[in-house]
Amino acid sequence: MLIKLHGRSLRALSPERSPEPFLGRVCTNPALPAAARSREILLVEGPCELPGGFRAYLTRSETGVARQPNVFFIGAEFPFLGDGDIIRIHPERSGLTVLYRRSSAFNSMLVTERCDNYCVMCSQPPKERDDGWLVDELFEIIPMMSPETPEIGITGGEPGLLGSRLVDLVDRFRRFLPRTALHILSNGRAFADEKFALALAKVGHPDLMLGIPLYGDLPEVHDFVVQARGAFDQTIRGILNLKRHRVRVELRFVVQRDTVERLPAFARFVARNLLFVDHVALMGLELMGFARSNLDAIWIDPLDYQRELAEAVEILDRARMHVSIYNHQLCVLDPVLHRFARASISDWKNLYLEECARCEARARCGGFFASSVVRRSRGIAPFAIAEQSGPMVAQRED
Amino acid sequence: MNQLADTFRDRSAFAPSGPYRLLPARFSRLDDRRYVITNDVGEYVVLERPALQALLRHELQPGTPLYADLKSRHFLFDGESRVALDLLALKYRSRADRIADFTALHMFVVTLRCDHTCSYCQVSRQMEEKSRFDMSQAHADRAVEFVFRSPSPAIKIEFQGGEPLLNFDLIRHVVLRAESLNREHGRDLVFVIASNLTRLNDEILDFCKGHRIYFSTSLDGPADLHDERRALPRGSSYRAAVDGIQRIREALGPDAVAALMTTSPGSLPRVREIVDEYVKQGFHSIFLRSLSPYGFAVRTSLVRRYDVDDWVKFYVEGLRHIIDLNLSGYPMREEFAAILLQKMFAPVGNGYVDLQSPAGLGIAGIIYNYDGAIYASDEGRMLAEMGDHTFRLGHLDEDSFEEVMTSDTLVDLLKDSMLEGLPMCSDCAFMPYCGSDPVFHKATQGDVIGHKAFSSFCKKQMAVLRHLIALMEDDASARRVLQSWI
Ligand code: SF4
Ligand code: SF4
Numbered sequence: 001m002l003i004k005l006h007g008r009s010l011r012a013l014s015p016e017r018s019p020e021p022f023l024g025r026v027c028t029n030p031a032l033p034a035a036a037r038s039r040e041i042l043l044v045e046g047p048c049e050l051p052g053g054f055r056a057y058l059t060r061s062e063t064g065v066a067r068q069p070n071v072f073f074i075g076a077e078f079p080f081l082g083d084g085d086i087i088r089i090h091p092e093r094s095g096l097t098v099l100y101r102r103s104s105a106f107n108s109m110l111v112t113e114r115c116d117n118y119c120v121m122c123s124q125p126p127k128e129r130d131d132g133w134l135v136d137e138l139f140e141i142i143p144m145m146s147p148e149t150p151e152i153g154i155t156g157g158e159p160g161l162l163g164s165r166l167v168d169l170v171d172r173f174r175r176f177l178p179r180t181a182l183h184i185l186s187n188g189r190a191f192a193d194e195k196f197a198l199a200l201a202k203v204g205h206p207d208l209m210l211g212i213p214l215y216g217d218l219p220e221v222h223d224f225v226v227q228a229r230g231a232f233d234q235t236i237r238g239i240l241n242l243k244r245h246r247v248r249v250e251l252r253f254v255v256q257r258d259t260v261e262r263l264p265a266f267a268r269f270v271a272r273n274l275l276f277v278d279h280v281a282l283m284g285l286e287l288m289g290f291a292r293s294n295l296d297a298i299w300i301d302p303l304d305y306q307r308e309l310a311e312a313v314e315i316l317d318r319a320r321m322h323v324s325i326y327n328h329q330l331c332v333l334d335p336v337l338h339r340f341a342r343a344s345i346s347d348w349k350n351l352y353l354e355e356c357a358r359c360e361a362r363a364r365c366g367g368f369f370a371s372s373v374v375r376r377s378r379g380i381a382p383f384a385i386a387e388q389s390g391p392m393v394a395q396r397e398d
Numbered sequence: 399m400n401q402l403a404d405t406f407r408d409r410s411a412f413a414p415s416g417p418y419r420l421l422p423a424r425f426s427r428l429d430d431r432r433y434v435i436t437n438d439v440g441e442y443v444v445l446e447r448p449a450l451q452a453l454l455r456h457e458l459q460p461g462t463p464l465y466a467d468l469k470s471r472h473f474l475f476d477g478e479s480r481v482a483l484d485l486l487a488l489k490y491r492s493r494a495d496r497i498a499d500f501t502a503l504h505m506f507v508v509t510l511r512c513d514h515t516c517s518y519c520q521v522s523r524q525m526e527e528k529s530r531f532d533m534s535q536a537h538a539d540r541a542v543e544f545v546f547r548s549p550s551p552a553i554k555i556e557f558q559g560g561e562p563l564l565n566f567d568l569i570r571h572v573v574l575r576a577e578s579l580n581r582e583h584g585r586d587l588v589f590v591i592a593s594n595l596t597r598l599n600d601e602i603l604d605f606c607k608g609h610r611i612y613f614s615t616s617l618d619g620p621a622d623l624h625d626e627r628r629a630l631p632r633g634s635s636y637r638a639a640v641d642g643i644q645r646i647r648e649a650l651g652p653d654a655v656a657a658l659m660t661t662s663p664g665s666l667p668r669v670r671e672i673v674d675e676y677v678k679q680g681f682h683s684i685f686l687r688s689l690s691p692y693g694f695a696v697r698t699s700l701v702r703r704y705d706v707d708d709w710v711k712f713y714v715e716g717l718r719h720i721i722d723l724n725l726s727g728y729p730m731r732e733e734f735a736a737i738l739l740q741k742m743f744a745p746v747g748n749g750y751v752d753l754q755s756p757a758g759l760g761i762a763g764i765i766y767n768y769d770g771a772i773y774a775s776d777e778g779r780m781l782a783e784m785g786d787h788t789f790r791l792g793h794l795d796e797d798s799f800e801e802v803m804t805s806d807t808l809v810d811l812l813k814d815s816m817l818e819g820l821p822m823c824s825d826c827a828f829m830p831y832c833g834s835d836p837v838f839h840k841a842t843q844g845d846v847i848g849h850k851a852f853s854s855f856c857k858k859q860m861a862v863l864r865h866l867i868a869l870m871e872d873d874a875s876a877r878r879v880l881q882s883w884i
Contacts, residue, residue, distance in 0.1 A: 118405075118406070120406055218469060218470055219477065219479040219481075220414055220477075223412045224407075224408075224411070224412040227406055227407060229412060229478070230478060230479075232479065233478075233479050233481040236481045236484070236485070237481060237484060240488065258409070262466065262470075265467070265470055268470075269470055272441065272471075272745050273485045273488070273489065273745070275746075290403070293403045294402050294403055294406070296401075297401055297402045298402075318881060318884070319744075
């Protein structure tokens with residue numbers, strides 16, 4: 001399934017519309033008490049009488065000029081939209097952006113596009129500009145999210161650059177969504193300042209995890225990948241400070257041509273020096289952003305690093321660490337690694353190829369990033385669905 | 399080709415600048431070609447002599463795999479990066495951490511009586527009938543109070559003898575008393591009875607069922623080897639042991655009993671048979687131990703009847719056999735190797751009492767004798783029976799726990815047992831994997847530190863560690879087996 005979260009084809013049906021972009025929560029109940037309507041955006045299928053008082057209206061069928069303000073025709077777009085989803089409408093640009101989907105197991109929130117790393121395979125290249133509005137907007141929508149939300153991801157850019165705003169943000173999540181797991185993707189450098197790590201820890205969020213990329217056991221490798229001298233030292237110190245104050249940390253290692261050679265050494269280093277981190281994720285490339293422009297320089301077929309990957313996983317697993325493999329199709333993984341593979345790709349980004357349709361492993365496989373079509377492993381081949389009875393062993397079709 | 403886009407700098411822009419600096423390390427010869435270099439936190443690299451020389455002369459080339467490994471394992475640092483120092487400090491602390499949680503093992507000699515008359519016995523036996531060789535209930539209660547004065551979150555109370563089952567009433571009393579106190583203390587509390595199992599009966603097993611009680615027994619090998627030195631006036635000690643093992647397993651579960659073997663001159667040519675006996679009895683673990691020079695053994699000068707080289711041969715052959723058992727599908731662990739490997743490859747300290755620095759005396763284990771005297775170790779108690787009271791820390795009637803733990807006797811012994819400051823050890827590459835054995839050196843050399851060049855303890859340590867490191871380096875299939883023991 002591939003889901004589009006942004007579109008620019010709203011058609012305004014009412015002459016009266018807000019000049020500025022605005023936020024609202026999707027609602028499909030026209031009978032919602034009037035007092036509860038002010039932040040809700042009513043979504044209706046067919047032509048009908050639109051009750052007043054909603055922040056805006058989306059309709060799937062073309063009607064004439066509407067009486068209510070802010071009525072927009074969306075046709076068949078965003079078919080998944082439902083109660084509780086949070087969207088931004090930009091009337092000037094006819095734009096609609098889905099910020100939060102209530103039915104999604106994982107909602108990811110971009111809080112800044114600025115970053116002090118400049119990773120050679122960054123899938124979301126940083127932009128140096130003031131984008132404080134992003135986090136302002138997030139502050140605004142947190143109270144609109146369902147308290148049943150299972151997990152929220154905070155991404156950038158580098159969220160650590162928000163400084164105390166990040167601490168406030170986590171605190172706001174703790175207050176409004178105490179049962180929601182919070183996962184922050186950070187390069188960890190800002191936490192080299194122990195006071196900052198302590199401030200984050202003091203929020204006392206009940207289910208917080210920082211996902212921190214570490215690309216090697218040596219500064220020269222990591223600093224090169226993130227294109228910043230001294231980053232390795234800062235990231236390691238950040239990890240130590242966070243763990244010192246009992247914030248959970250996950251290490252994220254992206255396997256690419258420059259990091260693969262020392263992958264087993266990295267695993268040994270982690271097992272020896274950072275045994276106390278809570279999770280280690282070994283990840284495949286996501287071919288977007290810089291990863292795409294640098295593709296020839298960084299690409300390595302996963303088929304060609306199975307030995308290193310298996311060795312690293314074995315070292316970490318033997319050290320009793322939690323280790324997962326992300327972004328790898330099952331058919332390119334050594335069978336001994338299958339039990340570590342997680343189907344992690346977010347639902348709006350992944351897809352499957354034609355051969356996957358006849359693959360026995362499809363239900364367990366993460367499939368592909370939409371972006372991966374630029375380059376795929378030589379090893380993609382469906383597992384045959386076992387025909388005769390007997391042990392259900394998946395076999396590769398050659 | 400394959401260039402990064404122009405906005406990126408290539409690898410060379412991030413190469414460390416300037417010369418490298420060395421971090422604290424020690425090296426020793428591994429074999430005629432190679433050296434092993436270790437750092438304070440137990441990481442090691444094996445390298446050939448020219449490479450070692452280049453490293454020490456600051457002539458090693460950055461960018462080579464050896465350079466990268468030495469840097470990754472914190473033997474050197476370079477450029478502006480200093481985080482190696484933070485990590486080393488942290489690793490040092492993790493390894494030493496357990497010292498603050500002192501005294502996990504408390505041994506109670508509930509009686510000195512025994513029904514065996516073994517030639518090499520480590521305790522001096524007393525006639526079975528004399529109850530003046532039993533520990534009194536008052537002493538036992540006082541010792542239980544001591545147990546809970548130790549900060550250790552995990553507590554093991556081990557009942558020894560003599561043959562402790564000859565005074566089972568006191569064992570029962572101590573177990574119940576400790577459990578009741580533990581309701582308030584909440585420690586991870588287990589009990590071990592070190593017994594020859596001749597006196598095992600249903601009443602004892604029934605009691606054990608409701609408590610976390612384990613058995614540890616002696617099994618020296620096949621029947622003739624075992625019975626040769628474990629004289630039981632009526633019957634076979636071997637039979638008592640193997641029957642007891644089965645009964646315990648049936649009553650309390652397969653892991654409720656462990657066996658320990660003692661090596662004697664007669665064992666030396668028979669290591670495979672010994673290991674196979676353990677397999678036959680369904681064990682997945684064996685500790686190939688050397689003969690200790692205490693108690694009757696010293697008096698009968700058994701210890702001098704075989705040389706440490708013979709023991710090493712015995713050990714190497716036994717280990718090979720055990721590795722082969724694993725490779726053919728029977729999982730079996732050699733515990734001495736497992737302890738050393740854990741010291742080599744795990745970042746946290748290992749609690750094995752006899753290989754600590756400072757020594758485990760008093761702080762890893764402490765022993766309360768049947769008469770109320772307190773000793774720093776089991777072997778220290780045996781030395782006292784031979785008239786040397788170096789390791790006597792006090793008495794349950796006279797001293798408080800605090801007085802015992804801060805006594806000059808104990809503190810001086812601990813000070814003298816830090817390998818980091820001992821002659822030879824302080825320069826030895828095997829130091830991070832080794833430990834002090836002050837009782838052994840006092841018994842054999844008359845001095846708690848001892849001259850390591852003449853120490854069979856040291857000789858044994860070096861030989862076994864060299865052997866293990868060589869296996870890890872040179873034998874891929876053995877390596878996989880050894881790694882599975884960590
Ligand atoms: S064929 Fe498709 S579904 Fe099957 S393992 Fe490969 S990528 Fe996954
Ligand atoms: S006892 Fe021997 S092997 Fe152990 S540290 Fe001292 S010199 Fe090294």
